[in-house]
Structures are given as structure tokens and as C-alpha cells.
Amino acid sequence: MSRFGLDGRIAVVTGAARGLGAAQVHALAEAGARVLAVDLDPEAVRAAFADDPLRDRITAHRLDVTSEDEVTTFATLCREDLGGIDILVNNAGISRPAPALDYPMADFDITSAVNFRAVFRLSQIFGRMMIDTGRRGAIVNLASIGGMVVDGPGASAYDGTKAAVIQITKNFAVDLAPHGIRVNAVAPGYIETEMTRRYVQDAAYMSGLYEYKIPMKRVGQPHEIASAVVFLASDAASYMTGHTMNVDGGWVIV
Numbered sequence: 001m002s003r004f005g006l007d008g009r010i011a012v013v014t015g016a017a018r019g020l021g022a023a024q025v026h027a028l029a030e031a032g033a034r035v036l037a038v039d040l041d042p043e044a045v046r047a048a049f050a051d052d053p054l055r056d057r058i059t060a061h062r063l064d065v066t067s068e069d070e071v072t073t074f075a076t077l078c079r080e081d082l083g084g085i086d087i088l089v090n091n092a093g094i095s096r097p098a099p100a101l102d103y104p105m106a107d108f109d110i111t112s113a114v115n116f117r118a119v120f121r122l123s124q125i126f127g128r129m130m131i132d133t134g135r136r137g138a139i140v141n142l143a144s145i146g147g148m149v150v151d152g153p154g155a156s157a158y159d160g161t162k163a164a165v166i167q168i169t170k171n172f173a174v175d176l177a178p179h180g181i182r183v184n185a186v187a188p189g190y191i192e193t194e195m196t197r198r199y200v201q202d203a204a205y206m207s208g209l210y211e212y213k214i215p216m217k218r219v220g221q222p223h224e225i226a227s228a229v230v231f232l233a234s235d236a237a238s239y240m241t242g243h244t245m246n247v248d249g250g251w252v253i254v
């Protein structure tokens with residue numbers, strides 16, 4: 001089982017204050033990694049892990065993934081203070097639903113900046129750093145089944161960014177493969193977090209999904225995504241790259 005372990009690895013998780021990111025931080029630490037948990041609000045990250053028995057392996061940092069200055073400063077810290085990182089999880093994401101024909105372009109721009117541009121830019125910067133520092137590298141991107149199928153009302157901008165994430169996972173995988181760095185993605189279905197609260201609490205909407213879309217007839221929990229992230233980051237996935245793993249209760253197979 002040691003191939004599933006992450007002892008001695010250093011991981012960065014973006015959007016780590018809550019939801020899927022917080023579960024990934026805990027799971028990566030449980031697997032043995034030291035984790036830099038970054039978010040817009042580092043106090044929220046600290047609060048999230050204040051009582052976590054693994055908190056000694058977790059440090060909180062402010063990082064707006066859309067800010068070139070903040071990303072550069074944080075990358076310099078990773079390189080100079082830690083000698084680089086082994087694992088990057090591009091988890092930060094936002095969802096601002098609205099009908100496609102009336103979609104506000106300001107919401108389109110911020111959704112693209114967080115969900116797509118930042119994934120591209122952090123993969124560039126940390127991919128380059130992994131090459132230069134010679135650390136064992138793995139990048140895991142949070143895509144969505146919305147990058148493959150229409151997964152909800154008003155999701156055009158969000159789904160477009162997630163389709164882009166699935167594609168650039170393949171492009172970066174090809175470019176980084178010669179350097180021994182793997183790039184994969186996880187595509188969650190509906191997982192119970194702040195992002196999906198408005199849907200998950202709508203019993204009529206959810207029962208329609210259970211009838212027609214989700215064979216397992218339940219939403220997922222954040223730890224069920226974190227397990228897939230740890231696997232893809234670990235040596236257990238050593239021959240996998242460019243892959244997007246669906247963790248969706250069977251949504252996209254029906």
C-alpha cells in the first residue's frame with residue numbers, strides 16, 4: 001500500500017478553505033504529505049483546520065489564483081523556502097449560473113479567470129518549477145462532469161471552463177510527460193458543498209436527478225472526491241496521465 005502514500009511530498013491545494021478543497025487538504029495530509037492550503041481567506045483556512053489532528057502538516061496561505069502578483073510571490077515562497085513542491089491541486093473554482101443568452105459578461109470573465117485561466121497559469125508556473133527542482137511531480141485539476149454533459153440550469157459559462165480544463169489536462173500531460181510529471185483531472189458529479197447547496201436542498205430537483213441522471217441515487221460527499229485526488233497524486237497512479245476520472249455516482253454513463 002505504500003504506493004498510495006505521500007510521505008515526504010509537499011502539496012499545494014487551491015480553494016482550500018471549505019468544500020472539496022478542505023477535504024483534499026485533510027486527505028493529502030492523512031496520506032503523509034505536507035500541505036500548503038491556499039485560499040482568498042487564509043483565516044477561514046486556519047479555522048477549518050484548527051481542530052484537525054493533522055494540522056501540524058497543514059499551513060494556511062492567502063492566494064487569489066487570478067492575481068499574477070500573488071501567484072508569483074507564492075511560487076517564490078514555495079521555491080525558496082521549500083525547494084519546490086511535488087503536488088499541485090488546482091481546486092479553486094466558482095459557479096455563477098445564468099441563462100446562456102443573458103449571461104452577464106462580467107460573471108463570464110471572473111468564471112473564466114478562476115476556473116480556466118488560473119488552472120493554466122498555475123500549471124505553467126508550478127510545472128516549470130517541478131522540472132527545475134527535479135521533484136516528483138503530479139498535477140490534479142478539478143474539472144466537472146459539466147465539462148462533458150449539461151449538468152444543470154444556467155451552467156454554460158461554468159461548463160465551458162470545465163471542458164477547457166479537461167482539454168488542457170491532456171495538453172499539459174503531453175508537454176510534461178518527458179519530465180516525469182503527470183497531469184490528471186477529477187470530474188465530480190453533484191457533491192454536497194456551498195457550491196451546490198441551492199440544488200441539493202431542492203428536493204423536487206434532486207428527485208428528478210435521482211430518477212433520470214444519478215444511478216446511485218444520492219449526492220456525493222467531499223471525501224469521495226478527495227480519495228480520487230490522493231490516488232492520482234500518488235505513485236499508485238504512476239502510469240496515468242492526461243486522464244479525467246469521473247466521480248459522479250454514474251451520471252455520465254446513463
Ligand SMILES: NC(=O)c1ccc[n+]([C@@H]2O[C@H](COP(=O)([O-])OP(=O)(O)OC[C@H]3O[C@@H](n4cnc5c(N)ncnc54)[C@H](O)[C@@H]3O)[C@@H](O)[C@H]2O)c1
Pocket residue numbers: 014015016017018019020021038039040041063064065066090091092093094114142143144145187188189190191192193194195196
Ligand atoms: N461541489 C460540486 O458538486 C462540484 C462538482 C463538480 C466540480 N466541482 C469543482 O470542485 C472545485 C471545488 O468546489 P466546491 O464545491 O468545494 O466549491 P466551494 O464554493 O464550496 O469552495 C470553493 C473554494 O474556492 C475558493 N476560491 C474561489 N475563488 C478563489 C480564488 N480566486 N483564489 C483562491 N481561492 C478561491 C473559495 O474561497 C472557496 O473556499 C471547484 O473547481 C468546482 O468547480 C465541484
